Amino acid sequence: MAKGTAEAPATEAGDAEISANTVTEKPFDREKYRRFYEQMVHIREFEELCAVAFKKGTHGIGGYLHLYSGEEAIACGIIGALDRSKGDCFIGHYRDHGYALAAGSDPNEVMAEICGKATGCSKGKGGSMHICDAARGFYGGYGIVGGNVPIALGLGWALKYKKLDGVCVCFFGDGSMNQGGFHETLNMAQLYRVPVLFVLENNGYAMGTSIERSHANPNLASRVESYAMKYDTIDGQNIVTVHERATEIVEEMRRNPAPFFLECKTYRYHGHGAADEAKQTVYRSREEIEQAKQRDPLVIAERLLLEQGAINDEEIERIRKEALAAAEASLKFSDESPNPSPDELLKDVYA
Amino acid sequence: MAKMRYIDALTLALKEEIERDPNVFIVGEEVAQYNGTIEVTKGFLEKYGPLRLVDTPISEAGIIGLGIGAAMAGLRPVCEMMRMDFALPAYDQIAQHAAKIRYMFGGQFKVPMVVRGPSGVVNQLSAQHSQSLETLFCHCPGLKVVTPATPADAKGLLKAAIRDDNPVIVLEALKIHFLKPDQWDHIQPGLSEVPEDPEFVTPLGQAQVLREGKDVTLISYSTMSITCLRAANLLAQEGISAEVVDLRSLLPLDMATPLASIKKTHRAVVVQEQWGLYGCGAEISAQISERAFYDLDAPVQRVAGAFVPMPYSKALETLAYPNENDVVAAVKRALAAK
Numbered sequence: 034m035a036k037g038t039a040e041a042p043a044t045e046a047g048d049a050e051i052s053a054n055t056v057t058e059k060p061f062d063r064e065k066y067r068r069f070y071e072q073m074v075h076i077r078e079f080e081e082l083c084a085v086a087f088k089k090g091t092h093g094i095g096g097y098l099h100l101y102s103g104e105e106a107i108a109c110g111i112i113g114a115l116d117r118s119k120g121d122c123f124i125g126h127y128r129d130h131g132y133a134l135a136a137g138s139d140p141n142e143v144m145a146e147i148c149g150k151a152t153g154c155s156k157g158k159g160g161s162m163h164i165c166d167a168a169r170g171f172y173g174g175y176g177i178v179g180g181n182v183p184i185a186l187g188l189g190w191a192l193k194y195k196k197l198d199g200v201c202v203c204f205f206g207d208g209s210m211n212q213g214g215f216h217e218t219l220n221m222a223q224l225y226r227v228p229v230l231f232v233l234e235n236n237g238y239a240m241g242t243s244i245e246r247s248h249a250n251p252n253l254a255s256r257v258e259s260y261a262m263k264y265d266t267i268d269g270q271n272i273v274t275v276h277e278r279a280t281e282i283v284e285e286m287r288r289n290p291a292p293f294f295l296e297c298k299t300y301r302y303h304g305h306g307a308a309d310e311a312k313q314t315v316y317r318s319r320e321e322i323e324q325a326k327q328r329d330p331l332v333i334a335e336r337l338l339l340e341q342g343a344i345n346d347e348e349i350e351r352i353r354k355e356a357l358a359a360a361e362a363s364l365k366f367s368d369e370s371p372n373p374s375p376d377e378l379l380k381d382v383y384a
Numbered sequence: 385m386a387k388m389r390y391i392d393a394l395t396l397a398l399k400e401e402i403e404r405d406p407n408v409f410i411v412g413e414e415v416a417q418y419n420g421t422i423e424v425t426k427g428f429l430e431k432y433g434p435l436r437l438v439d440t441p442i443s444e445a446g447i448i449g450l451g452i453g454a455a456m457a458g459l460r461p462v463c464e465m466m467r468m469d470f471a472l473p474a475y476d477q478i479a480q481h482a483a484k485i486r487y488m489f490g491g492q493f494k495v496p497m498v499v500r501g502p503s504g505v506v507n508q509l510s511a512q513h514s515q516s517l518e519t520l521f522c523h524c525p526g527l528k529v530v531t532p533a534t535p536a537d538a539k540g541l542l543k544a545a546i547r548d549d550n551p552v553i554v555l556e557a558l559k560i561h562f563l564k565p566d567q568w569d570h571i572q573p574g575l576s577e578v579p580e581d582p583e584f585v586t587p588l589g590q591a592q593v594l595r596e597g598k599d600v601t602l603i604s605y606s607t608m609s610i611t612c613l614r615a616a617n618l619l620a621q622e623g624i625s626a627e628v629v630d631l632r633s634l635l636p637l638d639m640a641t642p643l644a645s646i647k648k649t650h651r652a653v654v655v656q657e658q659w660g661l662y663g664c665g666a667e668i669s670a671q672i673s674e675r676a677f678y679d680l681d682a683p684v685q686r687v688a689g690a691f692v693p694m695p696y697s698k699a700l701e702t703l704a705y706p707n708e709n710d711v712v713a714a715v716k717r718a719l720a721a722k
Contacts, residue, residue: 155490188457
């Protein structure tokens with residue numbers, strides 16, 4: 034894809050574009066993409082089960098619940114390009130379950146956190162928006178739009194300071210780009226050549242406000258030209274595109290430390306949060322959502338794997354069943370887990 | 385012991401810590417090439433290099449965010465706010481992120497960072513550069529807030545803050561930065577003395593009795609602790625013996641020291657530069673009422689700034705924050721009560 038040019042939204046991109054992206058010079062790594070496909074299916078089933086459990090209201094899920102369905106290729110493709118042994122790390126926002134699952138965090142601990150249980154990754158103190166996994170370099174999900182972006186600058190700074198050749202990936206959405214701290218961060222990251230890969234998950238909407246209604250310049254990636262930062266826009270629904278481009282960028286960042294801005298065009302299937310599922314038609318049509326699902330990242334991956342002979346229908350069926358079973362097992366684990374004990378209330382305020 | 389100014393003690397603390405721990409670095413506006421706006425970091429860039437003395441754009445949220453992330457990744461950033469008033473554009477990073485990261489991630493991370501800078505009312509800097517914002521930070525579980533009042537504590541508390549594993553806000557009392565050692569010692573002999581031991585630190589959360597007395601307890605922090613010492617000198621001329629308790633640290637708050645003093649004097653005056661309404665003095669007074677009501681012979685008196693944005697004109701400014709005469713008047717109110 035051309036740098037600095039506005040791409041059609043992922044929803045409108047045709048099949049021709051997908052094929053073009055998948056014709057690569059590198060040999061197709063069947064094992065790797067099969068693994069990514071499995072991860073994506075696991076995330077989807079996990080998220081859909083969360084939606085059901087939220088509606089049911091009996092599993093302890095309250096507050097806000099932001100689901101990643103439709104955006105899975107981004108977390109899997111990009112986190113899959115990182116190397117923890119080099120110091121690579123990442124930080125996210127509140128739509129964060131997928132990052133942890135893509136990084137290999139224990140789904141039981143993620144689900145238990147969403148349900149507010151003592152066995153959750155954040156001991157039930159953070160909830161859905163504050164999943165993290167320090168051991169896997171996941172510096173957490175944050176609830177304030179754009180609030181995680183300045184912190185990524187510091188994570189990247191630490192890599193530079195320690196003279197490591199790692200990179201920090203910062204995931205954020207289109208809404209973050211209208212926060213002041215975002216622009217302070219991009220300017221400083223470029224100024225200091227801090228190795229942060231800024232990943233814009235452009236799903237078209239900041240809560241219920243479309244790009245057109247909130248960005249004076251709807252070509253979001255081009256906004257970073259004012260920071261003289263390198264950038265690219267890709268189809269975030271295609272796992273091969275995402276992973277290959279991320280791998281190239283990360284390799285380049287290791288050779289020549291500097292930030293990079295990668296816009297991934299995507300779409301979310303659920304409401305902004307599970308609580309406002311019913312209000313979606315206020316800002317987008319059912320037809321638009323259905324149309325977007327024609328470019329489902331799981332279906333695209335499936336098709337590719339089938340074409341490459343890396344999977345068959347039976348295996349696809351089996352992977353789905355396993356993913357559903359894993360999600361259900363995580364909910365069962367959570368249901369059987371204790372609530373945080375009262376003495377946890379005052380712990381962990383200070384180190 | 386060496387006699388020095390408050391600002392020199394800050395410089396010494398930073399120098400000692402940056403030399404002691406390779407993970408310590410300083411980041412902020414004009415800290416490096418410009419030598420620091422008020423030259424707290426004079427000569428540091430030359431000595432420690434640009435990775436450890438980081439000049440930034442005027443981007444406070446970026447500075448604090450850089451600090452938070454670096455701290456989470458194991459470094460010990462010292463983020464300078466040119467004035468603490470400028471922490472407000474970064475308040476979301478401080479209050480919503482730095483303060484909460486440990487708790488909301490169940491203890492998986494720590495944020496050993498310092499946010500420091502000159503604070504308080506200073507000559508005619510008016511509404512946006514002359515105020516005490518400690519309540520905004522004290523209202524955040526997860527932060528620590530320290531307010532050094534003497535050269536020794538400027539060194540000791542700043543060093544303790546840098547070594548602490550939590551985000552610590554160090555509110556430096558600009559009004560008394562440039563007092564000369566003999567001016568300090570004139571207020572009270574020995575006040576300008578700073579231990580030279582590079583391992584000297586003042587533990588966070590321990591108040592000190594700056595001056596002993598028996599008739600009334602003055603409880604304060606930062607510049608106002610020095611105002612209380614001046615008031616105590618005036619009161620002594622009238623035969624009134626005032627004990628001055630300097631809290632040093634507002635979060636954690638050591639109430640045991642002032643309560644022990646009140647047990648002895650039976651009268652308390654709480655003095656603060658900031659606005660009284662919902663201020664730190666309100667919390668301290670409430671705790672005295674809850675925990676020492678039967679030790680008191682008089683209602684707790686509060687002395688605080690006028691509830692207005694700081695006016696520019698000297699004629700109005702002097703009316704807007706407490707001086708030693710206001711403290712003396714409050715002491716007399718406390719003593720008049722039977």
